[in-house]
Amino acid sequence: MSDVASKKSVYRVQGFTCTNCAAKFEQNVKALPEVEDAQVNFGASKISVYGEASVQELEKAGAFEGLKVYPEKEQRSIEKEPFWKRRSTITTALSAIFLISGWFVGEEHPASFMLFALAILIGGYELFIKGIRSLVRFNFNMNTLMTIAIIGAAAIGQWMEGATVVFLFAISEALESFSMEKARHSIRSLMNVAPKEATIRRGGQELQINVDDIAIGDIMIVKPGQKIAMDGKVIKGRSAVNQAAITGESVPVEKTEGDDVFAGTLNEEGLLEVEITKRVEDTTIAKIIHLVEEAQAEKAPSQAFVDRFAQYYTPAILVLALGIAVVPPLLFGAAWGDWIYRGLALLVVGCPCALVISTPVSIVTAIGNAARNGVLIKGGIHLEETGHLSVIAFDKTGTLTKGVPVVTDMVTFEGEDEKSSLGIAAAIEKWSQHPLASAIVRKADDEGLDLTEWETQDFTSITGKGAKAVIQGTTYYIGSPRLFDELSKMNERMVKETQRLQKQGKTVMVLGTETKPLALIAVADEVRDSSRDVIQKLHALGIRKTIMLTGDNRATAEAIGKQVGIGEVKAELLPQQKLEAIKQLKETGKVAMIGDGVNDAPALASATVGIAMGGAGTDTALETADIALMADDLTKLPFTIRLSRDTLKIIKQNIAFALIIKLIALVLIVPGWLTLWLAIFADMGATLIVTLNSLRLLRTKKE
Template sequence: MSETTEKKTYRIQNLSCSSCAKTFEENLKSLPRVKNAEVNHAAAKIYITGDATIAEMEKAGAFDNVKVRDVRELKVEKESFWKKKENYPVYAAAIIVIISFLLSYTLGENHIITTCGYLTAIVIGGYSLFITGFTNLLRLKFDMNTLMTIAVIGAALIGEWQEGATVVILFAVSEALERYSMDKARQSINLLMDVAPSEALIRRDSTEQIMDVAEIRVGDIMIVKPGKKVAMDGMVIKGTSTINQAAITGESVPVTKQVNDEVFAGTLNEEGLIEVKVTKLVEDTTISKIIHLVEEAQAERAPSQAFVDKFAKYYTPAIIIIAILVMLIPPLFLQANWHDWLYQGLAVLIIGCPCALVVSTPVAIVTAIGNAARNGVLIKGGIHLEEAGHIDTVAFDKTGTLTAGIPVVTDIIPNDRSVLVKAAALENGSQHPLASAIIKKAEAEELDYQSVAIHHFQSITGKGVRGDIDGQTYYIGSPSLFESLGKEIDPRVSELEAEGKTVMLFGSETIEQIIAVADELRPEVVDVLQELKHMKLNTMMLTGDNQRTGEAIGQRAGLTAVKANLLPEDKLNIIREIKKDRKVAMVGDGVNDAPALAAADIGIAMGGSGTDTALETADIALMSDDLKKLPYTIKLSKKALTIIKQNITFSLIIKLIALLLVIPGWLTLWIAIFSDIGATLIVTLNSLRLIKINGYKS
């Protein structure tokens, strides 16, 4: 790929609003060596196809004091909102307006000094506004900047200098509010950026040195001392410690890490000294992938946002037509005063600025997705956030989702250690998953099964194994194996199977021991399903296991319905059938049941501490493998939907009320700008309430 066609990514700061983002994007596209440009306002990133220097890009964004930096600089420069340079002209203009207002009481409103004061405030406070507004006017592009420019110049032309100057300041305040709200909404992702250290202690070629993460290579040995954060993804090769993985999984309970265990960048080493072999470059670490996916998700337009954008496309031209009609009809046909109705028309133009409407959705989306990421839930886009708020049915895979996926021995009849040691010795030669459950049980009982000699070991496909102990032939396997040997099956076997357990028998001439094994429910499952029922959601299990086992698990868990004996295509067909009447989410492990996960309205993967599969396949990933995050995610989605609807409704009602004031002639520039800035402030604060929702209460 040549230099001029390579797609490059940069981080940006200070971009005020979505309208400014479009202007910045157009300016970037006009640069001589740039083939294409895309501005991601929500994630504060730009994508350049072609070539451009940082100086050229900053010049393209100079109208909004945009700063550009390399994408690898994850750290965000923290700057006080009040100390931002773009706010200084607003402060200066506000002081001049106040002085001019006070002088008007002694010199008069129309005195040359007072008028010059207001004019100075308009120029200082609205300089960047007018540059953008005039440029858009020449292109016949009518956005917020264009409408405000026309309104302020119109106010000056009819002698309303004081109101024109005040409108400029209040509009600047409104833009600052939008900038502040987006910064607050990005707060969660900024916290993720601050998680991983920028350097690490590395041993390379027998030499230890502090090294920048960008210089660390795969295969380097990273030394992580107690109390220090892990800087790179890797595998423990020496030492044991407990690691706090809250940054990745949202859970603060530390996890013990030993040799051959995986550790993630951004996690905290709490106790021991460990040495870690680096397995990924800095841009490929789990935390980097999460940051990238969340930033992309925050920029993805949700259905409600698409509605707002489409509405604004027709809304703004409609407002311009209404403003022209307000200016012309009363004076021309009703002999009304030209000055009064020109003033009313200008006020209508200000009402036409869709600030609150434009802010209503993206701030809520960005806040909710960022909050979810901080709590260990990766939501891959606004559309998935909204869909999760609409679901009424949740389908679960069994193994690894509702259950731990690890079979354990639940019953031994009779509980005779001398017999169990023989069973474990025989199973030690088997590769079957159920064999590992018996061996673990023997180890827990501290039985020396490895000292038992097995001769003539043989696997009986699909049924069990056989072998000789002390010259006697023993069998261990399914009840069907012993039926084929002509042995009578104990009625307790059926009772155990009715409880959803898998039964194995051990014996020689007679059956000497019954061993029941089950894949146990996750400890949180019952509470989670109870909470989902309280939320009026249907719950069901789709499993390939037999009907008896499935029903037993479903009964213990408290599921609404159970579908068993299913192949992957059966699960897919069931999901498709449910979708005809209801909105369904499929919860699986991100590896199995991929067709069902893809077909559901929402595919939710058990994340496995950020496995690549879970990150790539699901619409939503529960990074900590904790089902308690599921009710939290649905609650967050429903809350976000409610807030978006409130914001859109409130914004439109405020605009409508203000427009109705035109009829009696009560609409003023003051009322127009205050209704706009007030609505913007209210929808912003309403959206930021989503920051307070946390995932620690199920």
């Protein structure tokens, strides 16, 4: 690729009103001399330019629509021009005044011709400019069809009809623009979540600094009631932080030293000192916004189908309209005026507005709603695929369970003291890196044990089995039952107790000396409170099969599977075996894999839809998965499936409705029952109903 092509610049665009305008702007930018390629993201109102182009050149390319362009990183408030001050509003109002005046004086009155002509010229001026330019380039779009229809109506003396069409078309454009703005608002609300300034301590002074000038390592002071401006780690203070903007969870989360905090979240109670860990463009909220905007640019299968269909549909309508206008008068001696009028009516009702907007407005609305509820969907294709899921595979640790092991049982032998056994075990395990070791140390802390009573010497890790250390002159071992089978045979009571605890889904560790066991310590990863309810909801939604894929031992996995009501359990799997299991499941239908996004990366990537738990602060989850649940909240999963299914249903309704309206209108044209104003009213009504139907997706809520 050339140096010019490799230079990519992204700009935000203000003023997009329809998909056709966006496509035309993209073509105009591509035609600039130093531009190799350009891609418009209509949903996010952005354009990516590959090559060299100034803002002035880009605005000139969008002058036909009065577009304003500025660099993506530039902080700029959205220019909200009052509705009554907009040029389109003024011209539409003037057009309406002249149209109504013409109706009042009556079509027979000589002045009516002038009034209707003024209504057409003032209301349709911009439309005609766009339409004629498109016609000259043989670009047959909505503007071309409308321009031919209105000029044709005037040419055959139907001035009132032409003026009515201009007015109704202007109303239709305004409604389409409004509905698209409503759909985009969900993203803009995310962009305004994080403050633009923060209080930073530098050189002993507290300064108010723009977020662009804040560096990694700076200390940010966040007072109670303030929003957190940057991602960082708490180094001093304790407070409850409302993370709804990032994770969608409304219950505040307790934050203390060492905890991560995110830009855009609200500090509710205490004073926090936070060390900045990410620059403003790398914060979690910035990544969410970027990924959501990119998701809107990625066309869903249904949208790609509609776009392909529209490419052939519009020229076909033009040819059909020409045939209706010309064939009956030429071959059957019918009246030219009547059939030209019917051909023009077909052009008006044949506008692909409702059809073209039917899918993107649904996708944009759904992805925006999901983001506001703490679910990041990375493209229309993933949104649609989620609606078709029949199998869901779960990782166990950190997904169905909390991922934090706790000590649940202690069984002592030969009159050993429970407190003393726990102290010895914790004194050894505090030197271990094993995840289960931390559970024993935490248990000792909770019991208030002073581990200095059991001073440890000669700590040694026994790979895959446990650890040993010398305490008060005696060598103690802690590890798996297998380790003690090798040291000294486990007695019958030990075996029974171990089996009982393992059947409950607990991992059993044995503490003892080389010659005798002292205690059994059972550790379990607690099941999430929501897991069973979520599995039930998934089955109620019609998910055919739920399956657990875990590397944990079979007894533990099956116990937890039974506890949460999951359909099938596959245990003791390596990452490669998880991947193979997903491939086998895909042969039976669409499969989602839900995991933590780190150990499960191959399975997540292979599944039809990869869903990562706890995307907030986890780059791997955001990058690997197709969907990220920003909080560790499984209850977002049924919501996501319902939203996806609702989206699919609404897209199908929209496409069907748009096409049925066209077919009905086509039937009404032949007997001459479809007037021009009724045709535009039908087209406008279809566009309005399709967009309002799509906006219903904003009402899909997490139960």
